[in-house]
Amino acid sequence: MFQERWSLETPEHVPVEFEVAGPMSRYAAGLYDGLMLFCLVVICSLLALGLALVFSEAVSRDAAIGATAAFLAVVVFGYFPVFEYFRNGQTPGKKALGIRVMRRDMRPLDFASVFLRGVLRIVDFLPGLPFPLVGLVSMSISRRALRLGDLAAGTWVVRDPDLPPHLDGAFFSFGKRAVVRPPRPRTAPGTAAAAAPAGEGRLTAEEFRIARDFVERSQGLDPEKRRAAAVYVAGPILRRLGEQRFDAEKFLREEVAKGPAGKSLL
Amino acid sequence: MDRAESFVRTRAPAWTAFEKELAGVRAAGSVPADRIVAFARAYRDAAADLSAARAMGCGAEVSLRLNRLVSEAHGAVYRRRARPSTERRRGAAARMLVALPRAFADHPGTALLGLAFFLGSALLAGLYVAGDERRVHEVFPTLENVIHPGDGKPGEKLNVMPATLTSFYIVNNSFVAMNFLAHGILLGLGTTWFLLVNGSVLGALAAHFAHQGALHRFWPQILPHGVTEMLAMMTGAQAGFLLAKAFWRPGEYSRVDALALRGREAGVLALATVCLMVWSGFVESYLTRSTADDGVRNLFAAVAAVGVAAWFALALRAKREPGEGDGVRAGART
Numbered sequence: 001m002f003q004e005r006w007s008l009e010t011p012e013h014v015p016v017e018f019e020v021a022g023p024m025s026r027y028a029a030g031l032y033d034g035l036m037l038f039c040l041v042v043i044c045s046l047l048a049l050g051l052a053l054v055f056s057e058a059v060s061r062d063a064a065i066g067a068t069a070a071f072l073a074v075v076v077f078g079y080f081p082v083f084e085y086f087r088n089g090q091t092p093g094k095k096a097l098g099i100r101v102m103r104r105d106m107r108p109l110d111f112a113s114v115f116l117r118g119v120l121r122i123v124d125f126l127p128g129l130p131f132p133l134v135g136l137v138s139m140s141i142s143r144r145a146l147r148l149g150d151l152a153a154g155t156w157v158v159r160d161p162d163l164p165p166h167l168d169g170a171f172f173s174f175g176k177r178a179v180v181r182p183p184r185p186r187t188a189p190g191t192a193a194a195a196a197p198a199g200e201g202r203l204t205a206e207e208f209r210i211a212r213d214f215v216e217r218s219q220g221l222d223p224e225k226r227r228a229a230a231v232y233v234a235g236p237i238l239r240r241l242g243e244q245r246f247d248a249e250k251f252l253r254e255e256v257a258k259g260p261a262g263k264s265l266l
Numbered sequence: 267m268d269r270a271e272s273f274v275r276t277r278a279p280a281w282t283a284f285e286k287e288l289a290g291v292r293a294a295g296s297v298p299a300d301r302i303v304a305f306a307r308a309y310r311d312a313a314a315d316l317s318a319a320r321a322m323g324c325g326a327e328v329s330l331r332l333n334r335l336v337s338e339a340h341g342a343v344y345r346r347r348a349r350p351s352t353e354r355r356r357g358a359a360a361r362m363l364v365a366l367p368r369a370f371a372d373h374p375g376t377a378l379l380g381l382a383f384f385l386g387s388a389l390l391a392g393l394y395v396a397g398d399e400r401r402v403h404e405v406f407p408t409l410e411n412v413i414h415p416g417d418g419k420p421g422e423k424l425n426v427m428p429a430t431l432t433s434f435y436i437v438n439n440s441f442v443a444m445n446f447l448a449h450g451i452l453l454g455l456g457t458t459w460f461l462l463v464n465g466s467v468l469g470a471l472a473a474h475f476a477h478q479g480a481l482h483r484f485w486p487q488i489l490p491h492g493v494t495e496m497l498a499m500m501t502g503a504q505a506g507f508l509l510a511k512a513f514w515r516p517g518e519y520s521r522v523d524a525l526a527l528r529g530r531e532a533g534v535l536a537l538a539t540v541c542l543m544v545w546s547g548f549v550e551s552y553l554t555r556s557t558a559d560d561g562v563r564n565l566f567a568a569v570a571a572v573g574v575a576a577w578f579a580l581a582l583r584a585k586r587e588p589g590e591g592d593g594v595r596a597g598a599r600t
Contacts, residue, residue, distance in 0.1 A: 011344070014313040016337045066429025073437040088295075088341065100341075104526065108344050112533030119536050122448040123456070148451050152509055153533065154526030160338070231326040238327065244274070246325030 005228070006144060008106055019159040021099040023139035026147075026157055030132070032093030037079050044068075044075055077118070084114040098160045104144075105154065113153040120149030201259040207237050208260035211252045218249075270322040277315050284308045284335060291342050309339040362541075365534045367581035369504055376507035380500055383461040388469030395473035405470035431555060436547030439495060443502035443539045447532060450506020451525075453513050457506030464499065486560040489567035491550035497574060498542035505532035505539070 004022075007015045021029075048068040052061075083091040089101035089109055101117070103109055124135030124147050135147035144156050203211060214233045218226045227249060234248035237255070245251040287305065291297050297305045316332035370377045395402045442464070449456020468488075475484035508528040516524035553566060 010313055010336065010340055012310060012313045014317045014336065016313075016316070016340065017333050018337060060429075062429045066431075066433045069430065069433035070436065073433065077440075102341070106340065106344065110533075112530060112537060116529055116533035116536055119444050119448050120451060122445060123451055151522060151525050152451055152529035154529055227326045228330075231330045235327060235330065244278075245327060246270070248325070248327050 008104070010106060018102075020145050021097075021157040021159050023136055023145055025097050025099060025159075026139065026145070027131070027136065029091070029093035029097040029099060032096055033079070033091050034093075036092050037076065040075055040079070041072060044072060080121070081111065081114040081118045084117075085109060085111050094157070099157050100160060101155050101157050103154055104156050109155070113155055117149035117153035117155055120147075120152055123148050201255070201261050202241060203237065203255050203258075203260050205260050208256070211237070212256050215253055215256045270319075270324045273318065273322055274324055274328055280308070280311065281315070281331065281335060284312055284339070288335065288338055288342070292338075297342055305339075306343055309336070309343050312336050312339060362534055362538055363577070364581040364584050365531070366501055366538045367578040369501075369508070369531055369535055370578075371582055373504070373508060373511070376511060377500070377504055380457075380461060380503035380507055383458055384465040384468075384500070384503070387462040387465030388472070391466035391469035392473040393469075395470045396477065399474065399477040402470050402474040406467050406474075429551075431551035432547050435491075435550045436544050439498070439547060440540050440543040443498050443543055444536065446499060446502030447505040447509075447536050447539070450503075450509040450532070454507055454510025457503050457510065461503055483560070485567075486563040487554060490554050490563045490570070491546040493567055493570040493574060494542050494549065495546040498539045498546060501535050501539045501542065505535035508532050508535070 005017050005019055007017050009015050045068070048064070048071070052064040052068075055064075080091060084094075084101050087095070090099075094100055101109060101114070103113060121132070121135075124132040124138070126134045132147070135149075138147045138151075139145045142151075144150075146156055150156050201208070210233055214229065218229060221229065230249040230252055234245070234251050238245060238248075238251070287301070287308065291305070312332060312335045316329065316336050319328050319332055391405050395405060442460070446457050446460050449460060471488075472481070472484055475481050509525065509532055512519075512524035512528040513521055519527060549566075549570075553563065
């Protein structure tokens with residue numbers, strides 16, 4: 001089973017943690033890209049047909065068919081490598097899901113790597129099914145959610161440090177991420193909620209519910225994971241309140257004890 | 267105020283400023299040219315701060331903030347160059363030209379294994395069909411649609427136009443070669459299977475032509491494009507066996523790291539394979555399937571073979587760059 005967070009060392013010898021993109025978010029990105037690719041092929045075909053009709057006297061039928069077929073092949077086979085290479089590891093689908101391809105040695109992506117991981121899709125899609133059965137199995141049993149293409153190309157897929165706001169909820173979260181990452185607060189620092197007097201509950205009902213869930217459920221977690229989860233939960237709340245606290249877990253316990261905004265549990 | 271808190275208060279404005287700059291870089295897609303030095307310095311400072319924050323126990327919130335900052339900035343600092351210089355582009359092309367011959371020279375075992383599977387299956391299939399000519403349809407059921415041992419020129423039998431045919435050959439043959447490569451990851455068994463199938467077809471066809479007394483017509487229909495196409499297929503197989511070698515003989519690396527290491531070589535070979543297939547696609551549709559004389563075809567095949575031999579000889583004589591061939595550091599072990 002894949003592990004959510006991995007640490008890699010930068011060339012400056014500083015370990016940096018990355019969050020691995022799970023099999024389902026990658027599959028969702030793949031579906032998005034598949035749809036994009038289908039639309040692209042349809043548009044290109046219609047465009048080629050239009051051009052062939054307009055220039056039917058100047059260009060032979062053979063040349064038109066040959067050029068169109070070659071162009072479509074380049075579009076289909078080049079979609080993933082070209083986007084991943086030129087868009088810093090992100091196809092449109094990956095960008096929408098807030099994930100990107102990186103090399104596991106943290107060097108810049110090179111074309112040979114992205115081309116190879118594209119070629120290995122042939123095996124990831126075995127045995128000829130419309131979904132990557134081998135790839136999904138490989139991702140599910142790999143601790144870093146690597147499909148065969150990632151294994152051979154020395155790459156992996158990680159989450160961007162910040163998800164796009166419209167996906168920062170639970171819709172694509174699948175499982176534990178939905179618990180540890182609350183929806184981004186809608187209010188900015190300095191607003192009424194942030195200015196609530198100390199000593200009274202300052203959390204919105206939604207924040208309070210998530211913080212209380214954390215406090216109730218976090219007892220069984222090992223300390224390191226509990227701290228990391230506390231930071232996920234407390235981070236957006238602290239940003240909204242415009243505060244900085246060293247102990248996120250303690251902060252959450254204190255706030256849960258105070259109750260939601262406008263109420264006091266004491 | 268303790269040391270950690272003082273550290274955070276002192277450094278926080280710099281982090282906020284860097285976060286704002288990163289947001290701008292994210293929107294623009296790259297670091298502005300006039301900010302590169304300052305941006306790299308800010309990145310190194312943030313990396314040092316992350317290390318210090320962990321050492322001082324500044325808390326998870328600070329560490330996470332800096333971790334995000336450094337990981338995103340790393341992607342901007344170490345991203346691929348937006349516009350590689352002409353010199354770098356030429357360097358990349360030159361590396362690809364020498365990579366293919368060197369892959370065969372550096373791993374002669376896998377190259378010979380591929381050749382042995384292909385030629386061995388061709389020989390066995392040839393002997394099988396030679397025993398009874400009707401067996402050719404067992405090995406190659408679509409024979410009649412593809413090639414004919416009769417006296418007519420092959421181009422006359424085909425009602426397909428050359429440009430269309432070129433696209434078909436390039437796409438189809440590249441896909442076949444990519445299968446050779448990709449299935450190498452299944453411990454090499456997939457690559458072996460594809461070599462056996464394709465070798466059998468070639469052997470059965472040769473025996474079929476021989477049985478019809480038309481072997482002199484066979485080679486001119488195969489060799490003009492076959493010289494580069496065979497090389498491309500062997501290159502794909504070589505790449506596939508390199509991936510398999512990472513499993514069977516990982517050497518001093520873990521299998522995962524060995525696979526990433528061999529994968530880098532295989533990726534370059536995959537690109538070379540496609541280039542070769544594009545060339546052979548043009549030759550096959552415009553020369554092999556044309557009404558050109560057999561003499562012209564044979565001459566073209568001979569020139570192509572000499573060209574390939576010269577390419578290999580020159581590439582293998584070229585000096586290696588420092589560090590080349592020593593292996594690339596595979597994925598970081600975490």
